Amino acid sequence: MIRIAVANQKGGVGKTTTAINLATALAATGWRTLIIDLDPQGNASTGLGIKQSQREYSSYELLRGDATLAECAIPTAVPRLDIVPATVDLSGAEIELIEFQDRLHRMQQALADAEAGQWDICLIDCPPSLGMLTLNALIAAESLIVPLQCEFFALEGLSQLLTTVERVRERFNQKLSILGVALTMFDRRNRLTDQVSDDVREVLGPVVFETVIPRNVRLSEAPSHGLPALIYDHRCAGSAAYIALARELIDRLPNVRKAA
Template sequence: MIRIAVANQKGGVGKTTTAINLATALAATGWRTLIIDLDPQGNASTGLGIKQSQRECSSYELLRGDAGVAECAIPTAVPRLDIVSATVDLSGAEIELIEYQDRLHRLQKALSGAEAGQWDICLIDCPPSLGMLTLNALIAAESLIVPLQCEFFALEGLSQLLTTVERVRERFNQKLSILGVALTMFDRRNRLTDQVSDDVREVLGPVVFDTVIPRNVRLSEAPSHGLPALIYDHRCAGSAAYIALAREMIDRLPEIRKAA
C-alpha cells in the first residue's frame, strides 16, 4: 500500500480539500483508497459525509493501539474509498502518546498491521501543525504532498516544513520524499498570486505540480453537503483542476514504487 501524507503546518491552505478530492479521483480510477483523518477537527471526515455517530472507532483508537486499521476504516459514499475518521479525542493524543516509547511510530506500526492488498493507496490528512501527529504521518508515509496557498506568508511556512521533512528523513524515514507541492487558492486577478507561484517554481522546480487549484466557490460549498467537490459539482473549475492534479500525481507514483 502506497502511503502519502498531505501536510502543511499552516491552516487554511486547502489541505483537507486536496486530500479528499485526490482520494475521490483515485477511487474513481479504480484505486482502492484509504484516507486517515489525523486532524482533531475531523474536517476530512465531515467533508466525506461521516456523521459523529459513525465515528465509534477513529484514528485516536488506531494510534493508541486499541483497534486495527480494518476495524477503524468505514466506507464512504464514494465507491472504493474508505476512511479512518477523527474525533476531538485526537486532540489529547499528543499528550497521551508521550507515555509510549514508540510514540512517533504508532501510525507506522498500525499501517504495517493492515491486511495486504486491502487498499492500494493511503492518504493521511495531517493537522495544521508540526506536532506529534504530523510526525507520525511523515514517519509512516513514503512521500508527501504539500498544498501551498498562493500568498506571501505561505512561503515562510514552507521552508519550516521542508526543514522538518529533511530531519525526519535523516533520523526516522530515509524513504520519505516530496511527491509534489500543489499550489492552491490561485487567483489570476491577483498579481501577488503569480509572484508567489513564480517564486515557488524557481526554488523547487519540477517538485511543484503543473496543475494549480483555483479559488472556487463550489470547492468551499461541497464540504457542507458532506461530499467531495468532484461529486458535488464535477464540472466546476475546482473539480477539473483536482482531476488534472490526480493525473499528475498518478504519473509520479511509479517512481515511489521503484524506490520502495
Template sequence: MMNIAIANQKGGVGKTTTAINVATALAATGHRTLLIDLDPQGNASTGLGIDQKARVYSSYDLLVGNCALDEAVIHTQVPLLDIVASTQDLSGAEIELVDLEERTHRLARAMRTAPARRWDVCLIDCPPSLGLLTINAMVAVSAVLVPLQCEFFALEGLSQLLQTVERIRARFNPDLSILGVALTMYDRRNRLTEQVAEDVRSCLGDLVFETVIPRNVRLSEAPSHGMPALIYDMRCAGSEAYMQLARELIARLPPVREEAA
C-alpha cells in the same frame, strides 16, 4: 500500498480540501483508496459525510492501540474510497503519545496491520502543525504532498516544512520524500498570486505540480453538504483541477509500487 501524507503546518491552505478531492479523484480513476483523518478538527471526515455515530473507532484508537486498521475503516459514499475518521479524542493524543513507547512510530505500526492488497493508495490528512501527529504521519509514509496557498507567508511555512521533512528523513524515515507541491487558492486576477507561483517554481522546479487549484465557490460549498466537490459539482473549475492534479500525482507514483498494488 503507497502511503502519502498531505501536510502543511499553516492552516487555511486547502489541505483538507485537497485530501478529500484527491482521494475522491484517485478512487474515480480506479485506485482503491484509504484516507486517514489525522486532524483533531475532523473536517475530512465531515466533508465526506461521516456521521459522528458511525465513528466507533477512529484515528485516535489507531494511535493508542485500541484497534487494528481494518476495524477503524468506514466505507464512504464514494466507491473504492474508505476512511479512518477523526474524533475529538484525537485533540488530546499529542499529550498521551509523549508517554507511550515508540511515540513517533505509532501510526506506522498500526498501518502494518492493513490487510494485504486491500488498498492501492493511502492518504493521510495531517493537522496544521508539526507536532507528534504530523511526525507520526511522516514516519508512516514514503512521500509528502504539500498544498501551498499562493500568498507570501506561505513561502516561509514551506521552508519550515521542508526542514522538518529533512529531520524526519535523517532520524526516522530515510525513504521519505516530497512527492510534490500543489498550488492552491490560485487567483489569476491577483498579481501576488502569480508572483508567489513564479517564486515557488523557480525555487523547487519540477517538484511543483503543473496543475493549480483555483479559488472556487463550489469547493467551499461542498463540505457543508457532506460530499467532495467532485460529487457536488464535477464540472466546476475546482473539481476539474483536482482531477487533473490526481492524474499528475498518479504519474509520479513509483511504478514498482503500482504493480505491487
C-alpha cells in the same frame, strides 16, 4: 500500499480539500483508496459525509493501539474510498502518546499491521501543525504532498516544513520524499498570486505540480453537503483542476499497483 502524507503546518491552505478530492479522483479511476483523518477537527471525515454516530473507532484508537486499521476504516459514499475518521479525542493524543516509548512510530506500526492488499493507496490528512501527529504521519509515509496557498506568508511556512521533512528523513524515515507541492487558492486577478507561484517554481523546480487549484466557490460549498467537490459539482473549475492534479499525481507514483 502506497502511503502519502498531505501536510502543511499552516492552516487554511486547502489541505483537507486536496486530500478529499485527490482521494475521490483516485478511487474513481480504480484505486482502492484509504484516507486517514489525523486532524482533531475531523474536517476530512465531515467533508466525506461521515456522521459522529458512525465514528465508533477513529484515528485516536488507531494510534493508541486500541483498534486495528481494518476496524477503524469505514466506507464512504464514494465507491472504493474508505476513511479512518477523526474525533475530538484526537486532540489529547499528543499528550497521551508521551507515555509510549514508540510514540513517533504508532502510525507506522498501525499501517504495517494492515492486511496486505486491502487498499492500493493511503492518504494521511495531517493537522495544521508540526507536532506529534504530523510526525507520526511523516514517519509512516513514503512521500509527501504539500498544498501551498498562493500568498506570501505561505512561503515562510514552507521553509519550516521542508526543514522538518529533512530532519525526519535523516533521523527516522530515509524513504520520505516530497512527491509534489500543489499550489492552491490561485487567483489570476491577483498579481501577488503569480509572483508567489513563480517564486515557488524557481526554488523548487519540477517538484511543483503544473496544475494549480483556483479559488472556487463550489470547492468551499461541497464540505457542507458532506461531498467531495468532484461529486458535488464535477463540472466546476475546482473539480476540473483536481482531476488534472490527480493525473499528475498518478504519473509520479511508483508503477506498482497502478490502476488501469
